[in-house]
Amino acid sequence: GAGVSQSPSNKVTEKGKDVELRCDPISGHTALYWYRQRLGQGLEFLIYFQGNSAPDKSGLPSDRFSAERTGESVSTLTIQRTQQEDSAVYLCASSPVSNNPTSKRDNPYEQYFGPGTRLTVT
């Protein structure tokens, strides 16, 4: 089946401009994460959506960052007034997070990652 998709795959923008990154999770996955990964570094948690609960925004680095999710489908991450330090790969992941996995082989908490959006701020 279709995996997690992200668009655009690459984005080059000028400092000060706003950008919008899109994530289409796997259908039926209730949980969705956004991470930032700078070159050669680990994953930095940004925001977490779980069903209809209020999102966990504790990882957003500043108020220039925001994210929305429509129901249990597409999510957008918006960065306003981009700065050069925002340059990174932005990864989206979704997971089923079901308390009743349909098979013993299912791991309800496994995260399925999209290919990422490489953002370069010049």
Next chain:
Amino acid sequence: GQNIDQPTEMTATEGAIVQINCTYQTSGFNGLFWYQQHAGEAPTFLSYNVLDGLEEKGRFSSFLSRSKGYSYLLLKELQMKDSASYLCAVRDRAGGFKTIFGAGTRLFVKA
């Protein structure tokens, strides 16, 4: 909050065994993951431990001790393609069950 520590880099020889350690501190532990990430690619799931003990899956095994806040990933019969970053991640009941990743361990496999 959460704190996850793992070595920055490791080097091992093709055909050998390597153990990558991960220690964590969390207020509401609810599972530990290992992911593999090749350079320029997205992470992919390797293993999940929620109870103490060893989980084996082919050449890869993962161990968890909840009382010690400790896990390791064991890779046997190393192959050159195993050169990658290995990310330890912890799911935390506090704050709504989000998963936090460590910085990763970069493994170099040499011939």
